[in-house]
Amino acid sequence: MKSIHKYIWMALLAVCAVSSCKKYLDVTPDGVGTIDYAFRNRNEAENYLFTCYSTLQKMQNMHYDAGFTTSGEIVFPNNLSDNTYMDLTGFNILRGLQTSGNPALNYWDGNNGGQDLWQAIRRCNIMLENVDKPVDLSPSEKKRWIAETKFLKAYYHFYLFRLYGPIPVVDKNLDINSPIPVTKIKRRPVDTVVNYMVRLLDEAAPDLPPVIENTAKELGRITSVITLSLKAQILATAASSLFNGNPDYASIKNKDGEALFNPTFDASKWDKASAACLAAITLSEKSGLKLHTYTPEAGIDNLNDTLTTVLATQTAVTARWETNTELIWANYTTFPEEEYCFPRLTQKSVSNIICAGTFAVPISEQELFYTSNGVPITEDKTWDYNDRYGFRTGDDANKSYIGVDYQTVKAHFNREPRFYADLGFDGGVWFGNGVGDPDNAFVLRGRGPESFAGPKDNVRVNVSGYWPKKLVNYLSVYDDGYNRVPYHMPLIRLADIYLLYAEALNEQGKPYTEAAQYIDKVRARAGLKGVAESWTKFSSNPNKFTTKEGMRQIIHQERRIELAFEGVPGYDLRRWKELQGVMSKPLQGWNVRESTLENYYRPRLLATPVFNTRNYLWPIQDNDLIVDGNLVQNLNW
Template sequence: MIRYNLPISSTAEETKVPREHVDTVFNYISHLLDTAAAGLPEIIADRSTELGRITKPIALAIKARILVTAASPLYNGNIDYTAFKNSDGAPLFNTAFDANKWKVAADACKAAIDACERTSMLLYTFSELGVTLSDTLTRQMSIRNSTCEQWNPEIIWANPSVSTYEIQRQAMPRLDPARIGNESVLGSLAPTMKIAEQFYTDKGVPMNEDKTFDYAGRLKLRTAVKAEGELIQEGYTTAAMHFNREPRFYADLAFDGAIWMMQKKMFHIESKAGQWQTRKNIYDNNTTGYFAKKLVNWKNEILEGQGLFVETHPWPEMRLADLYLLYAEALNEAEGPQPAAFTYIDKVRARAGLPGVQAAWTAYSRQPGKYQTKEGFRQIVQQERLIELAMEGARFWDLRRWKKSMEELNKPVTGWDVDQSDPVFYYRVRTLYRQTFQTRNYLWPLENWDLLNNPKLVQGFGW
């Protein structure tokens, strides 16, 4: 880490600097963000030309994320790195757990939340002039548009340098059977069975904990009745696990038998072999049977012929819901379950149409006291993050900082048997491929060229 630009007159030897302790790096980045935040505006004054520029709330929110990462198990008390030392023998990691790091992280989260709320940021709820929807669909649009409605009041940082055109084209299936020849949309961005199963039931607790949910029978077939009309096609046969799930399940995912609402039309998803959204060639196809509805703007439209209109939006690097959940996590790790932690996780759950954690677990979970312990509430917060931020890129980093990648990323990746036309055979779980994650994968290696040019550098752990 070089804090200052080296002068041009520096000798080759002066440019060869060693690595620094990971805590030093985190503290340096945090200091830089504090310095930057002091001179940044709280809001963008000229929204016509400057949206996307960095503001004080953005800097403080990213600082909060960094300090939560620094306090997390990968970097805080990780004994795997006991032997990971610098060229002079000095340790690069502090392998003794420091509880105060979580207190510092919680304070940073609260400072960022206060900065966001001073500028009137709030969790997004759908309200569009001239559009009247049922409560069910309004809830879905509040969830979907929290990521897809550009510059909405929940977005802390939207990055205009990252276009969502291609990811939407990959996520959106061929919705309209009248225009099934359209090759502009692919539907090949396929959430896995793991993602589908992690969403709660409609009682707001995990499927395998819900006393009212037949978890053992989740793979059985069931036919939808009229009451499911805005979620699953009436009279359509699909898996039992697609029924009685929380609103985010239906807002974020589509599946064989699902309803997909767009601005101009309501579509039915039928993705078994030979149906509308089935495989069309050997390359661009959905391999799991699930579609990433969350990433598709509801104003997109398949046009006549081969055209496609995509309502693009800047990629949401960070939303207020993310910050609320970071704060709940940091509070729990610092002091255990407490009212403020429940308050902020429940804000996110309320927008999703779910009861608060205490009420849901007490009434419906097979582990009713789970939220009362630090370990139990940790599991709840982690699952809430995996659900709320699904398909937004957070899971990749969360699993690493929680030091759970070895556990989760060595499991097989599974989905439905999408090449089958009969529901009995389609709804069989199949393994698509097996992942491999090793301890060394937590940190990326340095280039050999850099190591050759600077003997003071040491290679990343395990490489």
């Protein structure tokens, strides 16, 4: 079995028969002879199956993921003197630069940072239409390939659904001789799209293996665990505020008057989401999946419990796919943007431009993480929120987190382990980078005459003073060169499904104890006590978890912390209709060009987000509305 990334037919099969129909969503490509050749035997058909997967492999760059670039988690500087290495299209959306004339991250047409997902869906339809042709294809393989293709169709539809809302459903390709009016299709209501995606997944799941046994040859292929987990995500999205009883979009209708959004809330949608989450969890655990724990690599010595907990969180993302027990699904192509997350930790790295370190985390994201007591910094009765920007010196009691005798702000002390796993900051301990002894771990120096991490010119600059440490494999080394130890960016982790189930249970109105047990699983891995104990003992709102609204806030914050920088919170904030609140405040960072303690720790403006109701959904490109007169635009574009 060839690996998924070894495909050869994509260029031959991506051409539309009539040049003017490029924008149509479901016209069969030309080259019938080529298609016949592609399915003449099992090996050629397998190559075509991999073309159906191929679009996934092109989506590994996080700066083209709307969930990453428009979440408020990362700011990328837009005034670098040399920016030949990063496309700012996605990052500039939060600055108000989205347009309907040439949409950024256009996954409808496949330009301006996006992939053409309608083309990907057409390939899947071609696969399903021709999979019976190879006479040497065994029945069992045929069933598996059909199931994989149906999953991919559902996933590509879901990706479009999250961005555009109600979309056309492309179940079959139209014949090339179809009259022009037939090719001008319309968008379908939200419930129709959701039911279609779920039906595809229900049909696919029984014919897929729960796990990949032969990882050397089949790593990245779809499993039934992946399928049920995606179904849970789809149904939770459909049950959420953006799509379930959203009055803002009541006016969006097809030209024949058909409403595309149901403005009436339907509580039963959370019942469906809850059942799907439980099914995904049950099969995952039955198949051997569990929350990842850290096992030291060779040469890593003398780890204390504190650092082990930090590494358990960090390596839940960066551990090898084959050994990561909670990784349900990841991008087959290894994460290519680690260098944008890596600070300069040594003198030799200062003169090395390989690692830009320019993915900057704003102060607001830093403040999202809990205190060491496992509650928000605004609620902890023992944590001095008002003096959080005062100064404190690192000591032996905090040496696993803060450099001893290094001065930094008090906000960096007494935070939860995920704070130290996810963020690099001035004065923070950075374990790894070639040093396996925690007593000699690097301390990130972002300011002062000994600063390695601070800006040396306008090319190498982290504009906030915070780095997304979570996205750096601690085994990678950046010194006079860059030795990257690759990993696969998660698409779905078991922790995600646990928290999604907790959310569904709470939205169903179940007792807080039912939801809390799944949140507490994730919190325990992060070194925190359970929700009830933490809030009762330390929160100024000790009964918060006992109400549906209070538990909702806890779950939402827990998801934003646990899944930070993985492209998930951005989509969560959209489906919850909470992104507008996040974007209502300026994004700030520290005054990184200053070297003194007092001047460095002064918040400064990084970006003023532009976001209103229309920004929850992507615009369809104006030209598409001209080509297909049956398409209608999203609200206020």
